[in-house]
Amino acid sequence: MQKIINELSELENKKVAIIGAGKSGLAVAKLLLSLGATLTINDKKSEEEILKDIEQLKEFECFERFKIIGGGHPPEAFEDAEVVVVSPGVPLSTPSIVSAIYKGIPVIGEIELSWQILNLVNPEVKTVGITGSNGKSTTSTLVYEFLRKDGKRVCLAGNIGYPMADAVLKILNKQLDIEYLVLELSSFQLEGIKNFKPELATILNITRDHMDRYCQMKEYIEAKAKIFQNQTGDDYLVLNMDDKNTVAVIEYLRNVYLKKGKLPQIFYFSRFQRVYGAYLKDNEVRFNPREEIPQSIFSEMENTVLPVSTFKIKGVHNIENIMAAALLAFCAGCRAESIKEVVKEFPGLPHRMEFVREINGVVYVNDSKGTNVDAVAKSLESFPDNVILIAGGRDKDGDFSQLREIVKKKVKALVLIGEAKQKIADALGDLVPYYFENDMKSAVLKAKEIASEGDVVLLSPGCASFDMFRNFEHRGEVFKDIVNSL
Numbered sequence: 001m002q003k004i005i006n007e008l009s010e011l012e013n014k015k016v017a018i019i020g021a022g023k024s025g026l027a028v029a030k031l032l033l034s035l036g037a038t039l040t041i042n043d044k045k046s047e048e049e050i051l052k053d054i055e056q057l058k059e060f061e062c063f064e065r066f067k068i069i070g071g072g073h074p075p076e077a078f079e080d081a082e083v084v085v086v087s088p089g090v091p092l093s094t095p096s097i098v099s100a101i102y103k104g105i106p107v108i109g110e111i112e113l114s115w116q117i118l119n120l121v122n123p124e125v126k127t128v129g130i131t132g133s134n135g136k137s138t139t140s141t142l143v144y145e146f147l148r149k150d151g152k153r154v155c156l157a158g159n160i161g162y163p164m165a166d167a168v169l170k171i172l173n174k175q176l177d178i179e180y181l182v183l184e185l186s187s188f189q190l191e192g193i194k195n196f197k198p199e200l201a202t203i204l205n206i207t208r209d210h211m212d213r214y215c216q217m218k219e220y221i222e223a224k225a226k227i228f229q230n231q232t233g234d235d236y237l238v239l240n241m242d243d244k245n246t247v248a249v250i251e252y253l254r255n256v257y258l259k260k261g262k263l264p265q266i267f268y269f270s271r272f273q274r275v276y277g278a279y280l281k282d283n284e285v286r287f288n289p290r291e292e293i294p295q296s297i298f299s300e301m302e303n304t305v306l307p308v309s310t311f312k313i314k315g316v317h318n319i320e321n322i323m324a325a326a327l328l329a330f331c332a333g334c335r336a337e338s339i340k341e342v343v344k345e346f347p348g349l350p351h352r353m354e355f356v357r358e359i360n361g362v363v364y365v366n367d368s369k370g371t372n373v374d375a376v377a378k379s380l381e382s383f384p385d386n387v388i389l390i391a392g393g394r395d396k397d398g399d400f401s402q403l404r405e406i407v408k409k410k411v412k413a414l415v416l417i418g419e420a421k422q423k424i425a426d427a428l429g430d431l432v433p434y435y436f437e438n439d440m441k442s443a444v445l446k447a448k449e450i451a452s453e454g455d456v457v458l459l460s461p462g463c464a465s466f467d468m469f470r471n472f473e474h475r476g477e478v479f480k481d482i483v484n485s486l
Contacts, residue, residue: 003195004083004106005116012036015080019043019073019097020087021050024110027165028085029057029066031117034169039066042077046070073097081105085113088159088188091213109192111185114164116195118181121172127197128328129227131185132204132240134375135321136160138313138349139204140184142325143332145346147180150329150338158183180332187223188213197230200331201264202238202324206245207374217245225249233262236331238324241268241275265293267331269323271316278323283308285323287330297330304336306343313348315382317375351476353379356483361453364483368476370460373398379460380410386455387411388447390440392418393463393475400427400462407431413450415443419467439468440475444482457483 005011014037018025021043029039043050047070054068069077078084078100084107086097092107101107118125130140137160144156155178157167164183170176183198206224228237237253240246253263267277267290274281276290285306289298306326308319326339348354351368358364367379371393380387380403387410400423407414407428414434416424425434435450437443447457459479469475 003116004108004113005120008035008117008120011117013038015040015082017042017078017081017084018087019077019084019094020090021045021053022087022089024089024163024165025085025087026054026056027163027169028087028110028113029054031114031165031169031172032085033057033066034172035117040069040077040081041066042069042073044070044072075099078105083108083113085110086192088186088192092191107192108194109189110163110165111158111183111189112193112196114168115193115197118164118168118171121168125171125178126180126199126332128180128182128332129185129196129198129201130183130204130324130328131187131190131202131224131227132246133207133372134370134378135204135317135324136184136186137369138318138352139202139321139325140182141349142321142342142346143328144182145342146325146329146334146339147182147332149342150334152180152332152334153178154180154182156182156184159186159189160184185227187220190226191223193226193229195230197232197235198227199234200236200238200328201227201231202328203227203240203246203249204320204324205240205243205374206249207243207372221245221249222252225252228253228264231264233264235264236328237264237266238277238327238331239266239268240320240324241270241277242272242320265290265331267327269320269327271319278327280308280319280323285319285326287326293331296333300334300336301330304339306340310340311343312346313343313353315353315379317378317382318348318353351472353382354476354480356480357486359448359483359486362448362451362455362457364457365459366476366479366483367458367460368465368472368479370462371464371472372396373400373402373462376460376462377403377406379458380406383410383456383458385410385412386452388413388415388451388455388457390415390417390443390447390457390459390479391424391462392416392421393461393465394418394467395420395423396464398462400424403428403462404431412455413447415447417443417468418461418463420463424462440478441482444479444486448486 147154268275269278287301289301354366356364
């Protein structure tokens with residue numbers, strides 16, 4: 001597809017509609033205002049709420065050069081637009097957006113817009129794109145820490161930290177000088193890309209998630225696969241050989257490149273088999289490089305061994321995250337010694353298999369980020385048995401029956417909360433005792449009541465948080481506060 005922006009000067013006075021006035025939309029607005037564009041800002045919130053949110057834009061000289069349309073996404077939000085930039089939270093299937101596409105108005109996402117501007121401002125910056133249903137934040141942070149430890153100038157943005165548009169604005173204003181931009185990317189963000197091309201990319205896994213947004217699993221897989229659609233033979237792609245849906249995108253990849261040319265250099269990671277890339281053997285992560293990669297990368301990978309016993313973060317899913325992150329770091333020219341040092345020191349991120357406290361021999365673990373069925377399974381796999389699982393929340397059309405085998409092996413009891421508690425009980429309640437509770441406090445108190453020495457109380461909800469909490473972070477903080485007050 002032809003680029004939307006071939007020169008920065010093309011953005012001066014260009015009429016751009018920004019759909020969604022959240023963090024991403026406001027970052028786009030700041031970037032475009034700094035380049036002289038004329039904006040329409042649209043959101044489902046009321047105009048009064050939008051005005052409160054855009055106070056931060058008043059610092060720009062051309063602040064008055066936009067209009068606000070609230071209360072939904074009516075066609076008039078698009079009527080004068082030369083380009084439409086859609087925030088990740090707004091589906092491209094929204095009728096007025098579909099109408100704009102039909103009329104031939106270019107519709108892109110924040111990542112695409114930011115990438116095109118970045119390539120005009122500083123094309124030397126290499127992007128590292130990281131997506132997957134689970135593990136994105138941990139892997140993105142690990143890559144950032146590996147590169148930083150290695151002395152590289154690097155920034156972390158995207159679905160973590162702050163929007164890519166904010167990072168690009170800092171680069172534009174010469175407030176940020178980097179070699180690598182590490183981006184955590186959700187499927188929602190990837191839906192809106194056209195030309196975006198990360199030099200290094202990974203799909204960590206693709207499990208059933210966000211089925212409240214996608215009509216079928218195929219749509220979700222294809223959204224994730226967009227991360228590599230523009231890569232060339234000079235780029236690197238890392239894939240999970242143990243995940244059937246991720247392996248399935250390889251065929252999609254080959255079909256794309258039958259039309260487009262040479263495949264990127266592909267590495268795999270696996271806990272169960274020796275692959276070109278990273279694999280687990282005898283409780284060590286080992287590396288098997290391809291002959292055709294640059295000798296400097298080959299040499300660093302060839303003799304590197306990472307004993308799992310040295311990892312500060314625990315859990316089988318974190319072994320996978322470290323394998324993927326290490327492969328990306330190697331491909332970016334990182335030394336093995338830098339990777340070894342970080343894995344010994346990196347404590348993990350909050351709300352991801354986070355140790356909270358041990359009380360009378362019972363360990364309490366906060367995995368509030370476990371918002372889908374596969375994340376719960378990976379978390380349970382990390383414990384020997386005797387887990388009291390606190391689960392539930394707002395269902396994302398998850399298939400909880402997929403947990404039957406591991407619940408039977410690992411779980412002592414279920415403590416269920418939120419809108420999905422009956423659905424989870426229907427799927428798993430014949431296997432172990434279960435208890436319905438109305439809030440997090442009563443759930444934690446019930447778990448404490450039935451727990452014995454040697455048990456683990458694990459919050460891993462398998463659901464979104466929005467029925468009871470602001471977000472997964474809020475849910476995790478409430479859990480920790482209650483546990484720490486026991």
